[in-house]
Amino acid sequence: xxxxxxxxxxxxxxxxxxxxxxxxxxxxxxxxxxxxxxxxxxxxxxxxxxxxxxxxxxxxxxxxxxxxxxxxxxxxxxxxxxxxxxxxxxxxxxxxxxxxxxxxxxxxxxxxxxxxxxxxxxxxxxxxxxxxxxxxxxxxxxxxxxxxxxxxxxxxxxxxxxxxxxxxxxxxxxxxxxxxxxxxxxxxxxxxxxxxxxxxxxxxxxxxxxxxxxxxxxxxxxxxxxxxxxxxxxxxxxxxxxxxxxxxxxxxxxxxxxxxxxxxxxxxxxxxxxxxxxxxxxxxxxxxxxxxxxxxxxxxxxxxxxxxxxxxxxxxxxxxxxxxxxxxxxxxxxxxxxxxxxxxxxxxxxxxxxxxxxxxxxxxxxxxxxxxxxxxxxxxxxxxxxxxxxxxxxxxxxxxxxxxxxxxxxxxxxxxxxxxxxxxxxxxxxxxxxxxxxxxxxxxxxxxxxxxxx
Numbered sequence: 001x002x003x004x005x006x007x008x009x010x011x012x013x014x015x016x017x018x019x020x021x022x023x024x025x026x027x028x029x030x031x032x033x034x035x036x037x038x039x040x041x042x043x044x045x046x047x048x049x050x051x052x053x054x055x056x057x058x059x060x061x062x063x064x065x066x067x068x069x070x071x072x073x074x075x076x077x078x079x080x081x082x083x084x085x086x087x088x089x090x091x092x093x094x095x096x097x098x099x100x101x102x103x104x105x106x107x108x109x110x111x112x113x114x115x116x117x118x119x120x121x122x123x124x125x126x127x128x129x130x131x132x133x134x135x136x137x138x139x140x141x142x143x144x145x146x147x148x149x150x151x152x153x154x155x156x157x158x159x160x161x162x163x164x165x166x167x168x169x170x171x172x173x174x175x176x177x178x179x180x181x182x183x184x185x186x187x188x189x190x191x192x193x194x195x196x197x198x199x200x201x202x203x204x205x206x207x208x209x210x211x212x213x214x215x216x217x218x219x220x221x222x223x224x225x226x227x228x229x230x231x232x233x234x235x236x237x238x239x240x241x242x243x244x245x246x247x248x249x250x251x252x253x254x255x256x257x258x259x260x261x262x263x264x265x266x267x268x269x270x271x272x273x274x275x276x277x278x279x280x281x282x283x284x285x286x287x288x289x290x291x292x293x294x295x296x297x298x299x300x301x302x303x304x305x306x307x308x309x310x311x312x313x314x315x316x317x318x319x320x321x322x323x324x325x326x327x328x329x330x331x332x333x334x335x336x337x338x339x340x341x342x343x344x345x346x347x348x349x350x351x352x353x354x355x356x357x358x359x360x361x362x363x364x365x366x367x368x369x370x371x372x373x374x375x376x377x378x379x380x381x382x383x384x385x386x387x388x389x390x391x392x393x394x395x396x397x398x399x400x401x402x403x404x405x406x407x408x409x410x411x412x413x414x415x416x417x418x419x420x421x422x423x424x425x426x427x428x429x430x431x432x433x434x435x436x437x438x439x440x441x442x443x444x445x446x447x448x449x450x451x452x453x454x
Contacts, residue, residue: 014415014418015427016413017414018415018418018440020077022411022447023081025447027053027379028083029114029118029451030111030112032056036052046096050085051088051093052104052108053082054093059353059376060412062354062408064358064373069089094360105176108368109371112375112378115382116171116378117201124169125167125168130208130210131335131338132165132195132211132212134212136178138152139152139159139355141180141356144361146363149179161176161177162178169385170401171202171378172345172374172378173195174198175349177358185222189222207239209239210243210325210335211226211240212242218247224291242322243332244321244323245320246322254316256316265278266299266301276299277298277329278329279294279295279297280295280296282295294322296329296332298333299317300317302314303315348403348404353377355369380408381407383411384401384406385402387411392442393435393439394410411436411443415429
């Protein structure tokens with residue numbers, strides 16, 4: 001085995017996270033300073049936009065703890081890459097977020113929308129519909145005394161944030177923290193109020209939008225809220241529909257079998273198994289108002305299991321979907337199945353960005369961290385979609401979307417020599433990484449074009 005001599009140069013400055021320069025340009029494209037500083041001015045000390053950019057920089061490197069900022073305080077590249085006047089310390093970072101959390105939550109959402117607008121981020125459709133997927137997910141913060149930590153639906157103590165993802169790329173256009181015990185449908189109409197204007201801004205007027213949710217959001221209040229949004233957009237000449245999983249609750253399964261038999265809807269799939277699809281219009285009431293909604297029911301009856309064992313009593317499964325789509329039932333079910341793709345986006349927040357356990361004991365501070373994480377996620381997603389799926393991308397297996405982890409490996413943690421000379425900032429990637437350097441240059445040019453556009 002070779003023996004390596006270890007040296008530490010006093011002049012040579014290397015960085016193992018050159019991709020941070022692109023995050024700084026994403027912040028410029030999103031106009032962080034213009035959005036944050038006029039609304040949250042300071043009479044002395046560090047600008048609020050510097051606090052925001054520092055947190056976004058950390059999150060984009062997969063670091064969520066306040067103490068993670070300490071190694072960067074004397075790092076000139078970190079400061080120059082993000083355009084900071086000064087790098088804050090961990091105590092300063094925590095205190096400023098504690099005091100400005102409520103105001104920063106609203107402003108951080110605007111950053112994501114501006115980033116996607118100004119960079120013309122690709123938003124692709126699925127089967128002709130630009131899909132918006134809404135769901136909650138559990139974050140394990142057990143063993144802590146953080147504010148509003150409570151029992152989640154997955155059986156551990158933590159939080160249950162709600163998220164909204166746009167398009168096949170999974171752009172995050174809404175991410176809000178919730179107590180662990182809060183039901184999915186509770187106060188979700190207020191989440192709609194914030195989410196719907198962002199969808200209208202980001203999706204082209206002639207593109208049909210399809211909102212998809214699981215059975216946790218099955219409530220009359222939410223059905224009426226979505227119906228009102230459909231009517232509002234229809235008046236503007238825009239298309240908006242939804243598919244929401246039905247929660248059968250205390251339905252009489254035998255009664256549904258009888259209804260399917262009377263309609264002649266059963267189709268034999270194999271000996272001992274038959275399936276029926278029913279399309280009904282069901283009246284729902286909310287605040288003395290009544291509306292009819294289309295309900296697609298799926299009844300599955302098994303008298304013989306898949307191993308050929310005869311069952312003593314028939315096994316009956318009942319599923320359903322609320323929808324405003326006027327298309328065949330099989331197409332509606334097929335569109336809903338694609339909804340499961342969003343589970344990967346949840347996992348990227350919790351694992352790739354290391355946000356399973358939030359850093360603060362205060363609920364509002366953790367909430368603003370999550371809002372800024374949504375912006376960092378969109379920055380990384382943009383780098384991955386534009387830089388790692390095209391013809392000049394480094395050789396990898398073909399894909400329509402790259403995981404955040406892949407972006408961290410291929411772009412963010414790419415090592416380079418950093419030099420400042422003649423008022424120029426230089427990143428030298430060295431030999432053997434021509435493809436990575438080409439991607440970096442292409443991404444930088446695109447982001448700087450968005451900055452120059454005003």
